[in-house]
Amino acid sequence: MTPPLADDVKGRIGAAGPLPLDAFMGLAAEAYYRRARVFGASGDFITAPEISQVFGELVGLWCALRWLADGSPSRAILAECGPGRGTLIADALRATRAVPGFHAAIALHLIETSPTLRSLQAEALGGFPARWHDRLADLPTDAPIYLVANEFLDALPIRQFVRRGAAWRERQVGLDGDRLVLVDGPDASPPPDLLADLPDPVDGGILEHRPAADAFARDLATRLVAQGGAALILDYGPAHSGYGGSLQAVARHAYADPLAEPGEADLTAHLDFGRLAAVARSAGLAAFGPAHQGHWLLAMGVRERTAQLAANATPAQAALLASGAARLCETPAMGRLFKVLALLPGRPETPEGF
Numbered sequence: 001m002t003p004p005l006a007d008d009v010k011g012r013i014g015a016a017g018p019l020p021l022d023a024f025m026g027l028a029a030e031a032y033y034r035r036a037r038v039f040g041a042s043g044d045f046i047t048a049p050e051i052s053q054v055f056g057e058l059v060g061l062w063c064a065l066r067w068l069a070d071g072s073p074s075r076a077i078l079a080e081c082g083p084g085r086g087t088l089i090a091d092a093l094r095a096t097r098a099v100p101g102f103h104a105a106i107a108l109h110l111i112e113t114s115p116t117l118r119s120l121q122a123e124a125l126g127g128f129p130a131r132w133h134d135r136l137a138d139l140p141t142d143a144p145i146y147l148v149a150n151e152f153l154d155a156l157p158i159r160q161f162v163r164r165g166a167a168w169r170e171r172q173v174g175l176d177g178d179r180l181v182l183v184d185g186p187d188a189s190p191p192p193d194l195l196a197d198l199p200d201p202v203d204g205g206i207l208e209h210r211p212a213a214d215a216f217a218r219d220l221a222t223r224l225v226a227q228g229g230a231a232l233i234l235d236y237g238p239a240h241s242g243y244g245g246s247l248q249a250v251a252r253h254a255y256a257d258p259l260a261e262p263g264e265a266d267l268t269a270h271l272d273f274g275r276l277a278a279v280a281r282s283a284g285l286a287a288f289g290p291a292h293q294g295h296w297l298l299a300m301g302v303r304e305r306t307a308q309l310a311a312n313a314t315p316a317q318a319a320l321l322a323s324g325a326a327r328l329c330e331t332p333a334m335g336r337l338f339k340v341l342a343l344l345p346g347r348p349e350t351p352e353g354f
């Protein structure tokens, strides 16, 4: 057994001083997603595709509808970032089998760094051919890309800045005795364009920035502009940039201290949808939304599809389907905090669900 990451991190900090928060979060995520126990009822947290099969089905249909709207290109890339256990993509593939020509046209590409999750994904695909990559930049360059990312960007590292007097300091992870704590690091500034749209900061105010999400939006824009296609980003976070720290950890379905046990809990922070849309727009994409996840699902037909499934199910299964759909659409956390953003090249009409 490898020793806990916490010991390693403490050793490093003891020897070389505090670690920037994004470096800490990157180490924690890498260790965490390498483990087998992650999602689902017996894991640490549950995601939308694990709550109802209809979620992945509607996401898959959205991709197929975009492919149809583009004139059914004979070759296309269906891509998912951070597929977790592979539930979403398996549901998406099953739901799109009946779309004439879609499966013959698509090559499936999964962006996933965890070897453990790659094998769970292969299992979920049940023989459907797929290729795995570490990065978006590794996708083929010769066909339109239909890409989905559910709760992917929220797991990428963030930087945090805290306002002290007239300066910004970057937050780092340091040691207080044997405990990992957040400390004020050196003076550092958030990106000026992120600050431009915000009111003046108050003393002690916190601002988060996720450089990897900016890079993702720019890389995605380059690809979609050159190759065509569409992207659907589903995640949790605010529609507009603002102040406030949102780093959180979840383990065994309960909130945990984000610093206490790196690699043992799922560490995430809000996705700043306003920022993601702004970066994508400035790189040439059209952005639609973010819509509340509940609204998007209802517009895509979650009720109708759930009723259709329930009609052929046992009463117990039907009750589960109904409560799953209600949980996805109606609870404040899932229905409202979770949002859906579509990114498309060119001058597109409003895509489905927005």
Ligand code: SAH
Pocket (backbone or CB within 6 Å): 029, 033, 039, 047, 048, 049, 050, 081, 082, 083, 084, 085, 088, 111, 112, 113, 114, 117, 134, 149, 150, 151, 152, 155, 156
């Ligand atoms: N989309 C899934 C799981 C979300 S968890 C669901 O909805 O259930 C985040 C996923 O992103 C995991 O599969 C994790 O291994 C992967 N991941 C995290 N950081 C990554 C990175 N930097 N590059 C590629 N994949 C990453």
